[in-house]
Amino acid sequence: MKLKGAKAVHYESGPNMTPLVDVVMVILIFLMLTGSFGGQEHYLISNVPTSKGGVGSSSAEIKDEVALEIRVDSPTPDRFVATAGRIQADSMEKLTTQLKAMKAQFNKEGTTDDKIQVKISPGRNVKYRFLVLCYEAALRAELPRVGFATGR
Amino acid sequence: MAKRHIPAAHGSHPNVTPLIDVVMVLIVFFMLVAKIGVNTGADEKIIIPKTVMGIDIKDLGNTLVLNVRQGQIDQPYITALVKGTPTELKVFDPTTKRNQLVETLKYFRNGDKVAGIAANPDFKVIIRGDESMEYRFLEPVLLACAEAQVKEWAFNTGKVEVEVP
Numbered sequence: 001m002k003l004k005g006a007k008a009v010h011y012e013s014g015p016n017m018t019p020l021v022d023v024v025m026v027i028l029i030f031l032m033l034t035g036s037f038g039g040q041e042h043y044l045i046s047n048v049p050t051s052k053g054g055v056g057s058s059s060a061e062i063k064d065e066v067a068l069e070i071r072v073d074s075p076t077p078d079r080f081v082a083t084a085g086r087i088q089a090d091s092m093e094k095l096t097t098q099l100k101a102m103k104a105q106f107n108k109e110g111t112t113d114d115k116i117q118v119k120i121s122p123g124r125n126v127k128y129r130f131l132v133l134c135y136e137a138a139l140r141a142e143l144p145r146v147g148f149a150t151g152r
Numbered sequence: 153m154a155k156r157h158i159p160a161a162h163g164s165h166p167n168v169t170p171l172i173d174v175v176m177v178l179i180v181f182f183m184l185v186a187k188i189g190v191n192t193g194a195d196e197k198i199i200i201p202k203t204v205m206g207i208d209i210k211d212l213g214n215t216l217v218l219n220v221r222q223g224q225i226d227q228p229y230i231t232a233l234v235k236g237t238p239t240e241l242k243v244f245d246p247t248t249k250r251n252q253l254v255e256t257l258k259y260f261r262n263g264d265k266v267a268g269i270a271a272n273p274d275f276k277v278i279i280r281g282d283e284s285m286e287y288r289f290l291e292p293v294l295l296a297c298a299e300a301q302v303k304e305w306a307f308n309t310g311k312v313e314v315e316v317p
Binding site: 018027043044131132136150 | 290
């Protein structure tokens, strides 16, 4: 039997793109599944050297440097208390507010931000996540130089 | 004027050219953005703390990722990708009495003259610590960085999604 419109359907419109589309789709799916974009993580960077002897023993040579020590303790495993001079805070928000006030006071007295060195001095049993919160509080207060003091 | 008709074949086959265009653009995008086969040695099983602030490090070429967990007594359990192999770095090895962590950091920082590896003053350490770890386990790592004269170190943290009011 002869099909009526068979010749009309077979139209030469260029190269067959189907294998190309197949391969390209496979590559696309592979890239989508295997690729990691690293968008879920970031970094808190410090270039202030860690000092063994606490505040004032830094090897950084900056003239007229002002040290700001934040002592962090953990009275119970699920909370922390940060003390810096007269201020005391048990959350990142409170610590940020108080550090901002301290920074404003330092600035008023003529100390620029780059001369304020924040040193977080934690107790041995303080959880890492609390230290990161204190670190973040200092960064949120726009204090650029944050480091750690050890040996408590 | 004679009318031009579209051949019948055009009606039966969809035009795949726009599809190929879009897919090609997507492939190029994924090839440029995705990090495929980049192994920094980061242990994904570690639950890292989350922060709102933080910056992205684009170039991880000069860095060593230290996975830090709570170990036994006061010893942290540290692993890192050293010479392409995941390696445990002990702060104090009781058999050799050596600090493997400091030695490794010094190797990356100061190089190895015998092996012909140059010093790298821009060497950075990324600390990927378990959020529930106590500071006494992190302290030796920071001291080791200081001893090896590592100029810069960073805490690897997760991003907190900030809700826009």
